[in-house]
Amino acid sequence: MNQDQVKGKAKDIGGKIQEKVGEVLGSSEQQAKGLAKQSEGKLQEKAGDAKDIVQDRGNR
Numbered sequence: 001m002n003q004d005q006v007k008g009k010a011k012d013i014g015g016k017i018q019e020k021v022g023e024v025l026g027s028s029e030q031q032a033k034g035l036a037k038q039s040e041g042k043l044q045e046k047a048g049d050a051k052d053i054v055q056d057r058g059n060r
Contacts (some may be wrong), residue, residue, distance in 0.1 A: 004048030010040030 015037030022030030 008041045008045030
């Protein structure tokens with residue numbers, strides 16, 4: 001795993017926690033922020049996946 005994959009996964013998990021806290025508190029704003037963070041994390045994780053693919057192809 002590269003740094004983007006690790007950071008992306010951490011953002012995704014943090015976003016899930018933030019979303020659930022928003023649900024418990026009844027805060028739609030926190031839920032929305034959590035969902036946004038999850039999306040950002042998943043995107044960063046996919047960017048890390050792409051970097052791995054490019055690097056693997058370069059090592060052939």
